[in-house]
Amino acid sequence: MRHSLQQIYNTFYKINRNFIYIRHFAFLSKDYLKKHPRERIQNRKPNFYLQIANITSKSNESLSNESQILSLQQDSHVFDIENGNKEKKYPRLTYFSPKLGVNKAYDEALKVIEADRLEKQKKIKKIKLKIEQMLKNKDSITKDTEEQIINLKKYLNQLEILADINDPEIRWRFKHNDVDMSIPVYRYLAEQKWMKKPYHLLMQRIEQMYVIPDAYKRFKPTVEVLLRFGKEELEPGKFVPNNISALAPVIEINSFSGKEELYTIILLDLDVPDLEKDSFKIYLHWLISNIPISPTNASVQPSKGTILASYIPPHPQKGSPYHRYTLLVFEQVKKISNDYNIIRNCFNVNQFASLNNLKIVGIHFWRSVWDEHVDKVMSDAQLPQYKTMLKRS
Numbered sequence: 001m002r003h004s005l006q007q008i009y010n011t012f013y014k015i016n017r018n019f020i021y022i023r024h025f026a027f028l029s030k031d032y033l034k035k036h037p038r039e040r041i042q043n044r045k046p047n048f049y050l051q052i053a054n055i056t057s058k059s060n061e062s063l064s065n066e067s068q069i070l071s072l073q074q075d076s077h078v079f080d081i082e083n084g085n086k087e088k089k090y091p092r093l094t095y096f097s098p099k100l101g102v103n104k105a106y107d108e109a110l111k112v113i114e115a116d117r118l119e120k121q122k123k124i125k126k127i128k129l130k131i132e133q134m135l136k137n138k139d140s141i142t143k144d145t146e147e148q149i150i151n152l153k154k155y156l157n158q159l160e161i162l163a164d165i166n167d168p169e170i171r172w173r174f175k176h177n178d179v180d181m182s183i184p185v186y187r188y189l190a191e192q193k194w195m196k197k198p199y200h201l202l203m204q205r206i207e208q209m210y211v212i213p214d215a216y217k218r219f220k221p222t223v224e225v226l227l228r229f230g231k232e233e234l235e236p237g238k239f240v241p242n243n244i245s246a247l248a249p250v251i252e253i254n255s256f257s258g259k260e261e262l263y264t265i266i267l268l269d270l271d272v273p274d275l276e277k278d279s280f281k282i283y284l285h286w287l288i289s290n291i292p293i294s295p296t297n298a299s300v301q302p303s304k305g306t307i308l309a310s311y312i313p314p315h316p317q318k319g320s321p322y323h324r325y326t327l328l329v330f331e332q333v334k335k336i337s338n339d340y341n342i343i344r345n346c347f348n349v350n351q352f353a354s355l356n357n358l359k360i361v362g363i364h365f366w367r368s369v370w371d372e373h374v375d376k377v378m379s380d381a382q383l384p385q386y387k388t389m390l391k392r393s
Helices: 002-016 030-035 048-058 066-076 104-136 143-164 168-175 184-196 198-208 349-355 374-380
Strands: 224-229 250-254 261-274 279-293 306-309 323-331 359-368
Touching: 104 143, 143 184, 168 184, 184 198, 198 359, 224 323, 224 359, 261 349
Parallel strands: none
Antiparallel strands: 224 250, 261 279, 261 323, 279 306, 323 359
């Protein structure tokens, strides 16, 4: 039994060492786990080890079969399921609350938190009832009434955050990324986390490298924009090899407003050499409008939007300085039609935003220089090859 468990441990650790942390696993048995439930890991299902013990008791074979291992991982939710497989909805993880009666201060703190929560819930019910009553008579709604409703909804959102902000389980789930972004408190915590470091890093990079105002006028981002080439999240301003950016990045737009909105994304190269003017011009690489984004669906899916300009991969010319590939995110007031004649060269982003009443809300960028992959990237994308190396007289 002990030898079989050791084989199981070695196999799991080799395949998914980033997700499994097991103490003294080789010595744990089914009977031991029943007597010592606290040995179970908090963010695993309570029957996680029992399933393993059952498998080993039924078969002398080790868990070297990959399909058997994946089945056990999915049943126990050891890791988040990727590549399009459906993930269990919130809550995914099992929360084990600390026992009462061990720490009196903790027990009293829970009582205070619960009393405050009940008080906030009473206010929430009153506000919801008031909003419902105001919305009943739609014909009699004036501008003043609309403003009152907007203010009441803001106050309601604040109360919902305050009602849950001190809940230990809420904090634990947020720490372990087991969240439902339709719940106001999780959106608030996510925004606070973003504002602590990622926001300041982004602002530092776009100011330091003059992305703003070269790409657009100065503004304060209100949504978090995440880019990924493959599985790695891209840090603002990082250099990306051209073979990696040959395929369009995966984009997430994390809005903290709690509403579903339509967005437009625009990818620009700010550093295309313009030898005639001894300067640089802007080139449009990608433009998609009417992208639906909500708190529970932050992923940008081009097929659900209107593609006004398809993705052209970065292809900096040899001899030119590094290029800043900048992704601008705009919030739409209304749906944008697809009858535009888009001119990529010297694209005027300010004019496009003004014509469609777009509000800029987010930004991200990466850098790239010429490398040995550029010729292949241009060939695959059916772009005209550079005839000469860029040289300034």
